[in-house]
Amino acid sequence: MQQIPPLGFGTFRLEHNVAYRSVKMALEAGYRHIDTAQIYGNEREVGQAIKDSERPRDEIFVTTKVWTDNLTQxxxxxxxxxxxxxxQMAQVDLLLIHWPTANNASLRIALExxxxxxxxxxxxxxxVSNFTIANMETALQVMPASEIFTNQVEVHPYLTNQRxxxxxxxxxxxVTGYMPFAVGKVLNDATIGGIAQKHGVSPATVVLGWELQQGLATIPSSTRRENMASNLDASRLVLSQDEMAAIxxxxxNDRQADPDFAPDWDA
Incomplete structure (x- = not known):
């Protein structure tokens, strides 16, 4: 069975030519997992960057997400x-419901x-994406767990989402963890900085390594080639159990993505 590449490239907040250039750079740097969404408004640029890259389409794992306005029959x-x-694709590799609907009846329709x-x-x-345990339990009434390729949720050291x-x-x-750097907040954390210094890597590499060692996929975003390259170093980083626990x-519970239509989050 195909597996989701653990370290992907997120395109949230990347627009127009910035999105195009960033995806092209990510593919050149070695990323093979590109994440976009209808609401990002950059699917066209992402698709063109993939088409213009030197990588064959079947070597790139592409995810997009259906926005809330479109979750109807x-x-x-x-x-x-x-x-x-x-x-410019006949098929994506992964299609997600971006956010759950407010009631189970409409959620069932979206899942169907x-x-x-x-x-x-x-x-x-x-x-699925941003699904709570209650949302997941509804999903399992519609399809078996084996059909749910991933649940993409916010995970970073300030929101570990352990439950x-x-x-x-x-x-x-x-589980795929998005927003791994908490919009940059965790990159200035003293604990993470100390672990980074010990390993001779960047704080970003430590955060991504922490996510990967939990068995998660993660989708950091960047517009700088050097940051893209250092992020890829996370796949080679090995953190000790004590370091993992410290992070x-x-x-x-410093949640960054919490719109007014969000579900009742798990504690």
Whole structure:
């Protein structure tokens, strides 16, 4: 079974030519997992960068996400077809529901449409994003856990999301952590800085290594080639159990992505 490349490249907040150049640089640096979404407004630039790269399409794992406005029986599939047209692809590797809906009835409809998109060949795999344990339990009433390729949620040292991570692990569901640097906040943390100095790497490399050693995938974003390269070093970093625990202990539930339509988060 295909696995999600653990270290991906996120494109949140990257727009227009910045998105295009950044994705091109990421692919040149060695990334093979590119994450976008309908709401990012950059699917067209991401698709063009992938097309213009020297990497064959089948070597690149591409994720996009269906926005909340499109989680209806009438709009879901049409929105996915629009995403594919912008990306210049017949199929993505992973299609996610970006945020859960407010009630179980509408969430079930969205999940059924997600399955339908896979059945139509629009995505090799399907999954969810920002789903709580309660949302995941609803999802498992619609499809088996084996169908949920990942749950993409916010995870960083200031929001370790341990309860959700443990639930997903018990149920055999992979987790992708987004916003690993907490919009840069954790990169100035003294504990992380000390561990970075000990290993002779950047604080960003330590944070990503902490995520990868938990078995998560993670999708940092950058517009600078040198940062992209140092982020890739995380796959070679080995942190001790004490270092892993020290980073996890930094948790203070400092959530960065919390829009007014967000679900009731797990404690």
């Amino acid at each position: 009438e709009r879901f599939i049409l929105s996915v077809e629009d995403s594919l047209e912008k990306l 449409q997600l399955i339908r998109a896979k059945e139509k060949g629009y995505s090799r795999h399907i999954g 959700l991570l443990h639930w997903c692990k018990r149920n055999g569901i992979h 996890t202990h930094l948790n203070n």
